[in-house]
Amino acid sequence: MSYTIEGRTGTWEIVVGLEVHAQVISHSKLFSGASTTFGGDPNTQVSLVDAAFPGMLPVINHECVAQAIRTGLGLKAQINLNSRFDRKNYFYADLPQGYQISQFEYPIVGKGTISIELQNGDVREIGVTRLHLEQDAGKLLHDQDPTKSFVDLNRSGVALMEIVSEPDIREPEEAGAYLRKLRQILRYLGTCDGNMEEGSMRADVNVSVRKAGEPFRTRCEIKNVNSIRFVMQAIEVEAARQVEIWENGGEVDQETRLFDPSRGETRTMRSKEDAHDYRYFPDPDLLPLVLEQAWVDELAAQLPELPDAKRARFQAEYGIAFYDAGVLVAEQAVADYYETVARGRDGKLAATWVMGDLFAALNRTGNSIETSPVSAEALGKMLDLIADKTINGKIAKEVFEDMVETGESPDAIVEKKGLRQVTDTGVIDAAISAILDKHADKLAEYRSGKDKLFGFFVGQVMKETKGKANPALVNEALKARLDA
Amino acid sequence: MLTGLTLTQARAGLAARKFSARELAQAHLDAIGRLNTALNAYITVLPEQDVLASADAADARYAAGTAGLMDGLPIGVKDLFCTKGVRTTAASKMLENFVPPYESTVTANLLNAGAVFLGKTNLDEFAMGSANMSSAFGPTTNPWTRKGDESTALVPGGSSGGSSAAVAAGLALAATGTDTGGSIRQPAAYCGIVGLKPTYGRCSRWGTIAFASSLDQAGPMTRSVADAGLMLEAMAGFDAKDSTSSNRPVPEFHKAVGKSVKGLRVGIPTEYRAPGLPADVVAMWEQGIAWLKAAGCEVVDVSLPHTRHGLTTYYIIAPAECSSNLARYDGIRFGLRKDAPTLDGVYEATRAAGFGQEVRNRILMGTYVLSAGYYDAYYLKAQKVRTLIKRDFEQAFENVDVLLTPTAPSAAFAQGENMDDPVQMYLNDIFTVPASMAGVPALSVPVGLNGVGLPLGLQVIGKHFDEETVLSIGGALEAAAGFTHKPSVHAGAGA
């Protein structure tokens, strides 16, 4: 256990569980035919069902069910063929029905697991307790009027997956790794875009502290934290707050808290006394959700390759390092790019170029992999030019920079700039003669035993040929002449 | 007398061009003009020109030979069905000025079949009640009176009391009702008309203001059993917008009436012979049994052992669902709003002002039985007992085709009676609630008058989605009873 808090009375460890709300990617809402598109004009993506007009009824969206199943499969979780929808009853201005349709007792997905990797290379399994489908709420705007809050119901009724972890997390870093990995899996599956800034992925963080070997102590729930960095900060400050209370002989109250990033502290939102009594009961407007195993199997068969599997395959297939494979599969688009470059070529060289020159160029030009000025096909073609000795590695860098700038094909650049590698031994021999004549003193030193000067001669010959000479041929010929 | 016809007779008259839909509609508007002040059967009467325009359109379809099942038939619509552009109140202050921008599936089906809507009929607030006394628009008065006591106003039953009174008094040829625990059948019995609660899932609930979602079911309230079949045919059908709507085909229900009932097995639930059941009700039940025997039915005793818990179970489940269904009346998006400085203040003020006492009490009861610490003892327990009640019916229906019971334990009572003790009021539903709990179809047929001249009804309960056998048996009872009595207030009286 690397993360602990040293208190006056001893060493404390932290216990964290995460509840992630992930907005499901679908065209229409969970129980209505209104659009889910982000950023629409206020209250335009609202149906009578979403605004809970009298007599309106929910009808479930098939794709949202499929997305939940895909996600469950991606988390290696139990898919429950029988699940049910319940009403969670409470009043709030963003909740038109006066209840949220959710799954309480019988969620669609049961226990699963997420494998996370820490900075030091350690790999840990974090348990997933369950995943269930539920409705999102509307949005309140507080800054439009001095005495009123404004209600926009565009988001009301959009499908969410609530993904609940076991209290297996012991470090802020693990919480960050868990969220990043979960987001990566969701993005690979295409079930949630994982965009925390737009609120399509949000986390509630359950934090408690205890001394080693103790049972769990009272936990607090920090609601709606909207970035991975804030989740990690919130855990740190909340754990420290709780240790302080316990060490002063106090009791931590079970309550709901908010994290204020500007002050770096958590504060009470709702105490246990005014905790909600949600009065869950099965929604009588909906019948039990019964899934066919055959459909689940079909969805499983269509599942894309997930990051862990892809990483293992990249290692095996392209001979690259575990770490490098991890970097390359972090995003689906990068993995696809890399694989296009590497397929049928030198995988290690492909990795070096993608992670080195390409990433640097993207960074420098403010591009993402999707908007890369150099396509994967073009980079692959450039590697082909290296492989067939049309250019050498040094010239390749020059070609690549030109590709970034002009977007032209590597062949065209090589032709345009006359960068074709010199493999004519006559030209190379002539260059060697010229250099040896010019540096007769160095030649004498070399021959008297100063072997190190070999590199000097190689460099001079390359310079003489403007870098275009084939380095292997230069080596070979130079060695023959010097040692003659 | 155009206001005294059955749907079937009026349909034939229109088809034969004996009278026009306009004449038929006008006769009803006139009757409403004369009698609605006294009966208060309608909360909203549609503007005359609108009604006549619909009637003219129906006449045009008759002329073109394209008339639908209900074409030109003037009917009342319980004010629980949302009607596009027509105020829909649920008899609540909460929705006093609510004009829905949509049409419920059931009323849309009726409009598609050519029906002419006269107006929106009165009901207990949000359909919660058995006497029509809880309407925010004042009670409906039963057009029937006790012989020798004509000045005592009686209740029409509830919650569909405005519909039953309107049909009985000739203010509509028929009307829609909704039934959650007896709200079609009990008022039908109290007003001497036919009321059919179909199988749960037969009629779409979309656009009908919800009371208790797992129980609510729309149905016809008519003057004959055949009419009930005809009108159900127009109302029913699969609706993709209601997840609980059945996609079974809709049979030609009206053809079930008149079919021989010879050899059908009729069960008499022994537990319904409760001590204290009034002698006139028992006598009418015995009479019904005798009629069915004479028609060739085999009558056997059956046992529904958990039926006596039906009512208590109902009064847990229905309030629980209503407490949640009525949470949307919060003063924000539609309906009444009472201002207050805080959001919770708006909620509390709006809901205190908008809901009448019975509705409030049911919401509070429902909130209580679902709340932490009580859920298992009340709600979960009730749902388990509900399983037992449903199994009782399933077992009984292994041996019989239908069940025959009284519809209600008494005839219509006086306005103001039974008001202080809610349990006493709830007991009116004792015979109707079990079929609602099981989701099976049930029909009330008027079969005779009691000693003071008030109508009594018998209830025929059938198997899931077997409305046809229910209608056949109902038709046999109707034929044997020959019920032609008229209430003291009706459109034909003194005309």
Next chain:
Amino acid sequence: MSLDLATTRRIAKLARIGLEDNELEATRQKLNGILGWIDQLAEVDVTGVPPMVGTETETLRQREDKVTDGNCRDALLACAPETSGPFYTVPKVVE
């Protein structure tokens, strides 16, 4: 089970129905009367009996993922007792 005034107040709060103190007591009595009657249910043995959910005659149908609804803001807002521009409004809520 018997309902006390504090519980009556709590459920009225949960249901967001504002009741005056005298109304609370009347409500308590009324609900208590009903609860006393409902308590008969305690005698039913439901060991091993599953709760009924809906009427369970069918299972849940699923609709296609298509945008078929929405874009009716004017019709929606026309029903609202209070709006501002394209929004519903409520007294300011502070979190």
